[in-house]
Amino acid sequence: MTISSVASAKPNTISLSLYRAVWRWHFFAGLLVIPFMLNLAITGGLYLFNDEIDNTVFAYRNVVEPNGTALAPSLLTETAKAALPGSKVLRYRAPAEPSQSVRVVVGTKAGKTYVFLNPYTGAVLGTVAEKEEFNWVVKKIHSLEYFGLPFNRIVEAVGGLALILVVTGFYLWWPRKQTGGVVSVRGTPQKRVFWRDLHAVTGAGAGALIFFLAISGLPWSGYWGDKANSVLANAGLGYPTQLWDEVPSSEVPTKDVLTNAGWTVENAPVPTSSPSNASPVGLDSIVASANAAGLTPGFEVSLPSGKTGVYTAAIFPDDIAKQRTIHYDQYSGKPLIDLKFGDYGAGAKAMEFGIGVHMGQYYGVVNQIVMLMTCLAIILTSVTAVVMWWKRRPSGRLGVPPMPTQKSVFAVLTLVILGFGVLFPLTGFAILAMLILDQLLTRIPSPLKRVFS
Known part of the structure; x- marks a missing residue:
């Protein structure tokens, strides 16, 4: 050679x-x-196709016939609580459409349970343990x-x-x-x-x-996702940490008080209410304030946990630009933090866009x-x-x-x-x-x- x-x-x-x-x-x-x-x-x-599955396979508890004026949220949550004696109301989700049911999350000794109600009649349409709800199970098996x-x-x-x-x-x-x-x-x-x-x-x-x-x-991964979230927040590219500078905060992350918290805000600390001898303003007042503030229909409200807890109203819809989280003082009803998508840093916006497309939400x-x-x-x-x-x-x-x-x-x-x-x-x-x-x-x-x- x-x-x-x-x-x-x-x-x-x-x-x-x-x-x-x-x-x-x-x-x-x-x-x-x-x-x-x-x-x-x-x-x-x-x-x-989680929404499509809810509205077809589980239409009996998710779809209603619009009929007049919806009942007050406080009345609906009391009905949900009565359906499971000894339970505690944790969250209230308003209907996204007039033809959608109200969902109330209650806590029991066995864990969280979803109670679905007709917003016009107050009739209980169904109950299901959180860990048995179809889309919850699919999502958790996915990860x-x-x-x-x-x-x-x-x-x-x-x-x-x-x-x-x-x-x-x-x-x-x-x-x-x-x-x-x-x-x-x-x-x-x-x-x-x-x-x-x-x-x-x-x-x-x-x-x-x-x-x-x-x-x-x-x-969404447990280790890398949390680290990326922290790095972006500390670099000013995630949620605006300065919004928390003037309010007392707890060590409870937002993901612990909502059924589904957006990626950007899931680790953001929940603020605390100022101690007061006054009674909480009530769910009806908070829902009215959230509607007046322009939250997209379908938002969820978590109720205060303890004397320093807050009401948290949040929505993470398919249109990521309409994401919003508002924490309300439980005694005065005043917003402590009002976090909009426009307040996110560039890194968080890019992440949310990627997640939205990943989940099939952004382009219909x-x-x-x-x-x-x-x-x-x-x-x-x-x-x-x-x-x-x-x-x-x-x-x-x-x-x-x-x-x-x-x-x-x-x-x-x-x-x-x-x-x-x-x-x-x-x-x-x-x-x-x-x-x-x-x-x-x-x-x-x-x-x-x-x-x-």
Whole structure:
């Protein structure tokens, strides 16, 4: 072999090693996340249509016939309380439309319960424990919070790994003089190439949207989301912390007093009422004040907890520009803090926009359909990945893609991926754990070495 031929072969060797290194990490990431991605796609697709589900499947408790003037909120909450003797009224949600029911959240020894009432007659339309309400369950399973904090942390790691999957997947899909598998699918379902091409074409076509769903979902994650919220707030890019400078505040975060608090304000402290011998102004007065202030219909009001508690009226509608939270002194009825979307910093506005699109709220039914199609693409890429792997793997072995001949290429790519893990620590820990396991299994002789090859 001549010197020139050796020189020309080196780039090809590096290119092949890089391809194998990317493929290996794509395989590892997929191995970790596919079951969780399927859960995210299925539950996310359902939650996109939470309002539609409420108004059809559960119309018996959410939809009413408009009939005259609505009853006073105080009367409706007393009716809800009477429906569950010994309960305590925690929150009142006004109807978003004349044809919508009122929802009252009450606390019982068994936990929170939703009571749905006809606002015109006061009739109780239904009750359901919070942890049994369909959309609540779907949302909590989506984040795996339904199964406890450790599982919620897993989803956060999955979000970061999904970003790696998309980027490495694009590299593997990138055209390299092949005649198929770029925009067309070769072969038949009996052949592995069919599933490979279907996986690649679907992933490439929906990759940008899958990337968007993964990164826009991370703000809701328990660890990274809270840290991002704090960083933005401290940098003046989140909720305006200066609004709290002149009011006494509690250590209770806003998310603890509302059924669904917006991402920007969920960790903002709830202010306190000034102690007084006077009686609280009452729910009717607060609802009237919230209406007069221009809160979008459908807002929720949380009632004071204790002598220093406040009334909190808040709305986080599909139109993010109409988000608003007002905390009222329970004795004077005066607003202590009135936080509008326009008061948010640039970072918070960007986050809220991403979250709104992620949840199919911002552009109406078009937004819902696009996000649903992305969820279906995630399901298809996950299923095709499993079928493709099953057809490729050697009998009795996991079929991990071969290690690159140029080990330095794999090492450099691994450092890049671990660097990504610095931005998303829980993802970084998952990557590091997989790397350590991989090295142990490939370097230490054991029966598992053959299985994991």
